[in-house]
Structure formats: structure tokens, C-alpha cells
Amino acid sequence: MNVSNNKHEHLDVLVSSHQPEPSTLKNYIIGFTSSVILTMFAYLAVTHQFAGxxxxxxxxxxxxxxxxxxxxxxxxxxxxxxxxxLKLIVLLSMLTVVVILVGGSIWIMNNLNGRMMDTKAMEQYMNSQNSL
Amino acid sequence: MSNPMPGVEIANTNKLIAKYDNETKTIFGFWVYIMTDCVLFASLFAVFAVLRNNTFGGPSGAQLFSLPYVLAETLVLLSSSFSCGLAVLSAQKRHKNHVIFWFLITFILGAIFLTLELNEFHKFIAMGDSWRRSGFLSSYFTLVATHGLHITIGLIWMAVMIGYIIKRGITDGVLKRIRLISLFWHFLDVVWIFIFTIVYLFGVLK
Incomplete structure (x- = not known):
């Protein structure tokens, strides 16, 4: 019983059995106002594009x-x-997948784009192949 | 082999699962669904990022998008996310009429957002810039319309919820469903942050 108790406590961290705290109005107001400010800031930054x-x-x-x-x-x-x-763990694994998926796609496709012949060179090459 | 008592381990896991009440299990399950939905959106973002310059002689984002219009869309969706939060707060206090009021506000704001988005699509298509025009526009329409489809489903769900609350009042089961719909609605707002930044703001940068 002692052994199992010990292990159980270790797993307990994952569950965090404390009662859910009710969300408060203050939290929602903080979230809303800061989101609006950040959105407006991003919008103004683009309309007055001040950097490269x-x-x-x-x-x-x-x-x-x-x-x-x-x-x-x-x-x-x-x-x-x-x-x-547990929610945080799932979030982090989602972010890992997203980073690999999006980052990998952009990396590979840009690389392929960089290796493409331009249209003129491609035409010349195809013509030369025909003439063989 | 390394574990001398596998039975103890299983018993512990079962205890662990039993510790969750049903509400926590449901909400965690819904959270897992939302995270997989994020992967769906991420793949559409990847397609958009790859195709963003393939305009094939058609208009680019900078020529097409009207930023003030998109800003209005963003603020409407953000407000609806906020009012959805207020609905959850009222539900925790079991104020039935307040919940219905805030959900109605959320529904109306969501419907305005959807109308704005469809109007924008209509404008583009009327100018001949539909998803058939170029790779850029195909990926743009797929990404933004997938978000719009989620919003539509959210609105239907919300309409059903309002009817449900009127009929049943705020029971524990209803409160759980209210938490789920608010999670879904906030998630759609989170996805919109990235659509706003990556599609629209990056699109008009010179």
C-alpha cells in the first residue's frame, strides 16, 4: 500500500485534483482589452509601415x-x-506538430522553388531535348 | 520485466481516471478535439504560406484586401468572444436570463461577422477573383472559408443551446455544454488572430 501511495502521488501532479476555480469577470476584461489593444497596435503598425x-x-x-x-x-x-x-501537454504536442508541419512545408517548398529553372531556360532546355 | 508489480500500476491508473469527474473528462476530451482541429488549420496555413505568391497574373493580397474592413471583422469577432465569456460567468451564477441575453449578443455578433466575411467573398467573386483565379486565391478561400464554416457550425450550436437553456434552465449538464461551446467559440477567435496576421496583415506589407 505504501509503494502504491507513493506512485499515486507522483501521478497526481498530472490530475491536479483541486476544485476548478470559477472564472472571473476581471479575467475576461483583462483578456478583452489587451486583445483589442494588441489588434489595434498591429493594424496601426501596418497602416503606418515604419520599418522594412x-x-x-x-x-x-x-x-x-x-x-x-x-x-x-x-x-x-x-x-x-x-x-x-493534461491540457497543457496536449497543447504542447499540438504546437510541435504545427511547427513541423508549417515550418517544414515552407522550408521544403521554398527550397524547391529556388531550384526551379526560370521559364526561358526551361523552354530552351525543352527545345534542345526535342531536337535530339 | 522492470516493473515487478504491473497490477499495482494498472490499479493506480484506474484510480487516476476515476478521480476525474465526468465534467472534467468531457472538457478534456473536447480540448483534445480542439487541438486536432488546430492541426487542420495549421495544414491550411501551410498551404497558404506556400501558395501566397502564386497569383498567376491575378490580384495579390495587397490589391485585394481592405484592411479597415478586416479590422471591423476582427473587432466584431473579438467582442463576440468576450460576450460568450460573460455568458459562462452568468451560467456559473445560474442567472438564466443573463445567460440567454449574452448568448443572443454573441449569436448576433457572430452572425454579423459571418455576413461581413461572406460579403467580402461575394465582392471578390463578383470581380472575377474567385478560387479559380490563382493558387493564392484557392488557398485563401479554403483557409478563410474553413474558419467561416466553423463559425456557421458554432452559430447553429449556439441557437440550439439558447433553446435548450430556455427549456431546461441551467442544470449541471447544461453548464457543462455551455463551457464546451464557449471553449469552441474562443478557439475560433484564436484561429482568427492568425488569419488576421498571416493572411491580411502580412498580405498587405510592402
Whole structure:
């Protein structure tokens, strides 16, 4: 019984058996206002494009990720309510798949694009093959 | 072999599962569904990212998109996400009429968002820039319309929920369903952050 108790406690961390905390109005207001501010900031940054394309892309990506995390916490309650640890694990495995899927696709397809002949060279090559 | 007492291990796992009440199990299961739905959206984002420059002589995003219009869409969806949260708060306090009120607001805002989106599609198609025009437009329509389809399903679900609440009041079972629909609705708003940033904002950058 002692042995099993020990193991059980170890697994307990995953469940985190405390009662779900009710979400509060304050959380929703924080989430909503900061989302609106971040959205407006991203919008204004693009309309008054003040930097080069790649700097802008990095700024916008940071703004989007910040809003993502804020909504995860304040709207989706990832860190409270109902098995938070397990929800976080599933979220992280989803993010891993997404990074591999999106990053890998862009990487491979750009690489293939870079190796393509341009249209003129392609035509010349095809003509030369015909003449054989 | 390394575990001398596999039976103890199984018993522990069963205890662990039994510790969850049904509500937690359902919500966790729904969370897993939402995360797999994210993978669906991610693959559509990957297609869009790959095809974004393949306009085939057709219009690019910068020529097509009107940012103030999309900003309005974004703010409407964000507000509906907020009012959905308020519905959950009222449901926790078992205020039936407040829940119905906030869900109606959420439904109306969601319907406005969907109308704006369909109107934008209609405008593009009327100009001859439908999904047949180029690879860029095919991927654009697939990604944004998949989100729109989720919104449509969410709206139908919400209409059914409102009827359900009117009929049954706020019981424990109804509260659980309210939590699920709010999770779904907030998730759609999260996906929209990335559509707004990657499709529209990146699209008009010079």
C-alpha cells in the first residue's frame, strides 16, 4: 500500500485534483482589452509601415503570439479549471506538430522553388531535348 | 520485466481516471478535439504560406484586401468572444436570463461577422477573383472559408443551446455544454488572430 501511495502521488501532479476555480469577470476584461489593444497596435503598425518588411513581420508575429497566449490564459483558461496539466501537454504536442508541419512545408517548398529553372531556360532546355 | 508489480500500476491508473469527474473528462476530451482541429488549420496555413505568391497574373493580397474592413471583422469577432465569456460567468451564477441575453449578443455578433466575411467573398467573386483565379486565391478561400464554416457550425450550436437553456434552465449538464461551446467559440477567435496576421496583415506589407 505504501509503494502504491507513493506512485499515486507522483501521478497526481498530472490530475491536479483541486476544485476548478470559477472564472472571473476581471479575467475576461483583462483578456478583452489587451486583445483589442494588441489588434489595434498591429493594424496601426501596418497602416503606418515604419520599418522594412522583415522587421514588420517579426513585430506582427510577436504581437500575434502575445495575443495567442493572453487568450489562452484569460479566455480558454488553460492554467485553471479542469485538468490544466493534461491540457497543457496536449497543447504542447499540438504546437510541435504545427511547427513541423508549417515550418517544414515552407522550408521544403521554398527550397524547391529556388531550384526551379526560370521559364526561358526551361523552354530552351525543352527545345534542345526535342531536337535530339 | 522492470516493473515487478504491473497490477499495482494498472490499479493506480484506474484510480487516476476515476478521480476525474465526468465534467472534467468531457472538457478534456473536447480540448483534445480542439487541438486536432488546430492541426487542420495549421495544414491550411501551410498551404497558404506556400501558395501566397502564386497569383498567376491575378490580384495579390495587397490589391485585394481592405484592411479597415478586416479590422471591423476582427473587432466584431473579438467582442463576440468576450460576450460568450460573460455568458459562462452568468451560467456559473445560474442567472438564466443573463445567460440567454449574452448568448443572443454573441449569436448576433457572430452572425454579423459571418455576413461581413461572406460579403467580402461575394465582392471578390463578383470581380472575377474567385478560387479559380490563382493558387493564392484557392488557398485563401479554403483557409478563410474553413474558419467561416466553423463559425456557421458554432452559430447553429449556439441557437440550439439558447433553446435548450430556455427549456431546461441551467442544470449541471447544461453548464457543462455551455463551457464546451464557449471553449469552441474562443478557439475560433484564436484561429482568427492568425488569419488576421498571416493572411491580411502580412498580405498587405510592402
Amino acid at each position: 518588411k522583415w522587421v514588420m513581420i517579426i513585430i506582427l508575429a510577436i504581437l500575434a503570439m502575445t495575443q495567442f497566449i493572453i487568450q489562452l490564459i484569460y479566455f480558454l483558461h488553460i492554467n485553471q479549471e479542469f485538468a490544466p496539466r
